[in-house]
Amino acid sequence: EDVHTGEGADLQVVSTDGGGLTLARDDSTVSNGANLGVIRAYGNDADGTYQEVASIQFQADLNHGTGDKPGRLVFSTTADGASSVTERMRIDSSGRTLIGHTASRVVGGGEAVLQVQKATSEAAHFIRTSNDAGAPIVALAKSRSSAGAVCQAGDKIGTLGWYPHDGTDCNHAAAE
Numbered sequence: 718e719d720v721h722t723g724e725g726a727d728l729q730v731v732s733t734d735g736g737g738l739t740l741a742r743d744d745s746t747v748s749n750g751a752n753l754g755v756i757r758a759y760g761n762d763a764d765g766t767y768q769e770v771a772s773i774q775f776q777a778d779l780n781h782g783t784g785d786k787p788g789r790l791v792f793s794t795t796a797d798g799a800s801s802v803t804e805r806m807r808i809d810s811s812g813r814t815l816i817g818h819t820a821s822r823v824v825g826g827g828e829a830v831l832q833v834q835k836a837t838s839e840a841a842h843f844i845r846t847s848n849d850a851g852a853p854i855v856a857l858a859k860s861r862s863s864a865g866a867v868c869q870a871g872d873k874i875g876t877l878g879w880y881p882h883d884g885t886d887c888n889h890a891a892a893e
Contacts (some may be wrong), residue, residue: 748777753777775786859873
């Protein structure tokens with residue numbers, strides 16, 4: 718029985734320091750993309766066969782060396798009507814969150830911490846569902862430090878840019 722909810726639980730880790738689960742790879746030569754651990758969820762079909770429906774993978778993000786162990790998290794789910802998991806999102810070793818693609822992209826000369834890429838118009842929607850006159854907000858904010866230092870005259874406080882692919886990259890703005 719689950720110690721917190723009274724519900725049945727197959728695995729519980731309880732500790733005064735907070736429960737923990739350790740997954741490790743016992744290999745001295747870990748290369749980029751190698752699995753370091755995985756949590757998988759399965760569903761049982763009507764015929765009694767199990768099929769993977771979702772997973773969280775812990776992978777090497779580059780080759781590992783002494784004191785250098787870059788890692789990433791890869792989240793996968795199975796779409797309605799599909800029979801295998803597909804990567805949906807990853808958080809790489811630089812802290813970038815990539816949705817809809819597996820490699821960071823440079824746009825406007827830099828790599829954003831949040832990148833969404835889709836081949837359809839479904840890339841991002843911001844929807845507010847409140848019974849009032851309010852609207853969704855996309856906020857661009859600027860401070861001169863993480864402590865909240867005052868902006869100075871002439872500081873740029875936000876930019877919306879349009880960067881078409883020019884045959885080489887997406888680094889040159891067509892409009893801002």
